[in-house]
Amino acid sequence: MLGPMIEARHLRVLRAVASAGSFSAAARELGCTQPAVSQQMKALEGAAGTPLLVRTGREMRLTEAGEALVRHASGILAGLAAAEEEVAALAGLRAGRVRLVSFPSGSSTLVPTAVAAMRADHPGTRVSLVEAEPPRSVEMLRAGDCEIALAFRYEAEPEWGDLVVRPLLTDRLVGLVPEGHPFADADEVGIGTLAEEPWIAGCPRCRRHLVQVCEAAGFTPRIDFATDDYPAVVGLVGAGLGVAVLPELAVESVRPRGTRAVRVTPAVQREVVALTLPDLARVPSVAAMLHHLATAAQR
Amino acid sequence: MLGPMIEARHLRVLRAVASAGSFSAAARELGCTQPAVSQQMKALEGAAGTPLLVRTGREMRLTEAGEALVRHASGILAGLAAAEEEVAALAGLRAGRVRLVSFPSGSSTLVPTAVAAMRADHPGTRVSLVEAEPPRSVEMLRAGDCEIALAFRYEAEPEWGDLVVRPLLTDRLVGLVPEGHPFADADEVGIGTLAEEPWIAGCPRCRRHLVQVCEAAGFTPRIDFATDDYPAVVGLVGAGLGVAVLPELAVESVRPRGTRAVRVTPAVQREVVALTLPDLARVPSVAAMLHHLATAAQR
DNA sequence: AGGCGAGCATAAGGTTTCCTTGGGGAGTCG
DNA sequence: CGACTCCCCAAGGAAACCTTATGCTCGCCT
Numbered sequence: 172m173l174g175p176m177i178e179a180r181h182l183r184v185l186r187a188v189a190s191a192g193s194f195s196a197a198a199r200e201l202g203c204t205q206p207a208v209s210q211q212m213k214a215l216e217g218a219a220g221t222p223l224l225v226r227t228g229r230e231m232r233l234t235e236a237g238e239a240l241v242r243h244a245s246g247i248l249a250g251l252a253a254a255e256e257e258v259a260a261l262a263g264l265r266a267g268r269v270r271l272v273s274f275p276s277g278s279s280t281l282v283p284t285a286v287a288a289m290r291a292d293h294p295g296t297r298v299s300l301v302e303a304e305p306p307r308s309v310e311m312l313r314a315g316d317c318e319i320a321l322a323f324r325y326e327a328e329p330e331w332g333d334l335v336v337r338p339l340l341t342d343r344l345v346g347l348v349p350e351g352h353p354f355a356d357a358d359e360v361g362i363g364t365l366a367e368e369p370w371i372a373g374c375p376r377c378r379r380h381l382v383q384v385c386e387a388a389g390f391t392p393r394i395d396f397a398t399d400d401y402p403a404v405v406g407l408v409g410a411g412l413g414v415a416v417l418p419e420l421a422v423e424s425v426r427p428r429g430t431r432a433v434r435v436t437p438a439v440q441r442e443v444v445a446l447t448l449p450d451l452a453r454v455p456s457v458a459a460m461l462h463h464l465a466t467a468a469q470r
Numbered sequence: 471m472l473g474p475m476i477e478a479r480h481l482r483v484l485r486a487v488a489s490a491g492s493f494s495a496a497a498r499e500l501g502c503t504q505p506a507v508s509q510q511m512k513a514l515e516g517a518a519g520t521p522l523l524v525r526t527g528r529e530m531r532l533t534e535a536g537e538a539l540v541r542h543a544s545g546i547l548a549g550l551a552a553a554e555e556e557v558a559a560l561a562g563l564r565a566g567r568v569r570l571v572s573f574p575s576g577s578s579t580l581v582p583t584a585v586a587a588m589r590a591d592h593p594g595t596r597v598s599l600v601e602a603e604p605p606r607s608v609e610m611l612r613a614g615d616c617e618i619a620l621a622f623r624y625e626a627e628p629e630w631g632d633l634v635v636r637p638l639l640t641d642r643l644v645g646l647v648p649e650g651h652p653f654a655d656a657d658e659v660g661i662g663t664l665a666e667e668p669w670i671a672g673c674p675r676c677r678r679h680l681v682q683v684c685e686a687a688g689f690t691p692r693i694d695f696a697t698d699d700y701p702a703v704v705g706l707v708g709a710g711l712g713v714a715v716l717p718e719l720a721v722e723s724v725r726p727r728g729t730r731a732v733r734v735t736p737a738v739q740r741e742v743v744a745l746t747l748p749d750l751a752r753v754p755s756v757a758a759m760l761h762h763l764a765t766a767a768q769r
Numbered sequence: 770a771g772g773c774g775a776g777c778a779t780a781a782g783g784t785t786t787c788c789t790t791g792g793g794g795a796g797t798c799g
Numbered sequence: 800c801g802a803c804t805c806c807c808c809a810a811g812g813a814a815a816c817c818t819t820a821t822g823c824t825c826g827c828c829t
Binding site for chain 2: 267453
Binding site for chain 3: 492493494495504505507508512525528
């Protein structure tokens with residue numbers, strides 16, 4: 172333990188010497204000067220505690236210990252080369268896995284195009300996707316169960332803390348009313364004018380935010396239905412059972428049959444972001460995926 | 471090639487970090503300080519081109535590249551440990567092979583006791599023996615076919631050049647005459663008094679030296695027989711076919727039935743040495759063998 | 770909420786290691 | 800015998816390494 176340990180550099184030099192047959196030739200092969208080879212060999216012999224090669228006049232011959240080291244060197248250096256190759260593949264995006272967690276409406280629009288671009292640019296990489304909403308997705312991020320979490324945040328909600336935040340787009344929320352509804356053809360409607368309508372709400376956070384906005388406008392919405400399933404919301408609106416306020420992304424991802432989308436005032440919007448950990452943001456495959464997500468978000 | 475290569479030290483640190491779970495714990499495990507671990511890890515991440523671990527609050531987790539490196543590290547470090555163990559065995563005389571070349575009369579006396587002592591002291595070592603005389607044995611030494619050559623040299627003959635010479639003993643040459651010969655009971659005889667005797671010579675070099683000595687004494691010996699086989703020489707003398715001058719070692723190794731040994735003047739002697747190459751002299755197993763040879767030579 | 774301990778990062782300093790340049794000696798070949 | 804090759808040696812500067820010291824963040828505990 173106390174003696175200087177054998178390092179990979181030593182074995183590289185030894186192998187070069189053994190294959191080239193002389194220090195000078197080994198130095199040329201290694202791209203350094205001959206005294207450098209001399210010193211490395213001396214250091215290695217010091218670590219080994221015995222001479223490794225015997226020079227008799229012109230030619231060099233390995234001692235028993237030298238033979239043993241050369242024999243081991245090939246395996247060791249091969250393993251090391253394999254390791255370097257593997258991390259180079261990871262770093263060079265010829266391999267790598269990115270685990271994505273997305274909220275439902277994000278996964279149906281943003282993610283497919285981003286993943287397609289990723290696959291086209293870096294065929295060796297693999298992207299997996301799981302659906303979950305914050306705070307579950309952030310938990311998974313911190314627990315190491317994914318590398319990137321797609322999430323959204325309403326204006327009033329808290330920031331993301333120490334996470335790396337990559338803004339993707341700000342999602343304007345639109346009102347959704349049945350065809351034939353009095354406001355179906357309006358350019359925009361004040362939210363207060365919908366005070367007496369029955370409401371159909373989305374996910375818990377969306378619902379909570381809806382209530383906040385409505386109360387700011389002076390009324391408490393009467394929520395008849397609440398469901399995570401956006402197509403279901405659209406269906407309910409289309410059936411004339413109420414009105415809804417939905418993220419534009421969610422509307423786009425569903426064929427809104429029997430409904431009309433109208434702008435609502437005051438403007439309500441949510442910020443859609445990709446989240447990751449500071450260290451992960453520097454991983455090439457993660458960085459590439461973030462880039463493609465941002466590109467996809469720009470339409 | 472241009473980026474700093476991954477070294478064994480890096481992998482040792484990485485493995486310690488992965489197993490200990492923190493830089494500080496790894497530092498304790500490695501017997502160094504925590505900043506040292508920090509720096510090594512930073513260097514390794516630089517060489518890898520991608521982060522290797524992600525720190526989320528309290529705990530560390532390996533990235534994909536980190537996992538890959540740790541996976542390879544065990545094999546690489548195991549190979550390296552095996553290599554170190556093998557050379558340590560060689561250096562520690564728990565293993566090793568010494569190939570000896572000896573001239574015939576040396577191998578029958580010196581070598582057996584020296585080899586026995588070597589085997590007793592270092593049971594892991596192996597000694598092999600081949601018989602040959604100089605200059606053949608020196609050729610074998612230079613060609614790498616043996617590590618130690620036992621040889622002898624008469625006074626007038628050339629030095630050994632750049633070889634490492636370990637003097638073992640100086641072998642006095644004795645005259646050998648048949649029982650009943652006029653000088654059989656003499657204390658010593660001048661070599662000139664044997665000018666008219668029929669001679670029985672040994673190996674070519676011994677024979678050449680015999681001629682030189684006799685000519686210095688003023689006569690040319692009549693050589694009736696010449697043979698490499700010392701027992702044969704003794705037998706011929708015992709049969710009354712002539713006289714001989716033999717190394718004491720050679721006489722001792724044979725039961726000299728029917729003959730008498732007498733001192734001859736001027737004193738003739740040959741120097742028995744062990745030869746090796748400068749580099750080989752530093753190989754532990756060779757050094758140990760040389761030591762045991764010298765010890766055996768001292769009776 | 771504030772204090773505390775653990776853990777990591779960073780900066781600075783000193784030591785060691787590493788590599789290069791320059792010069793010398795020994796062996797080999799034309 | 801001169802030219803070439805190869806190696807060692809010494810000295811200088813550059814780089815790597817490790818340590819001490821310091822500050823910061825986080826989780827935990829009172």
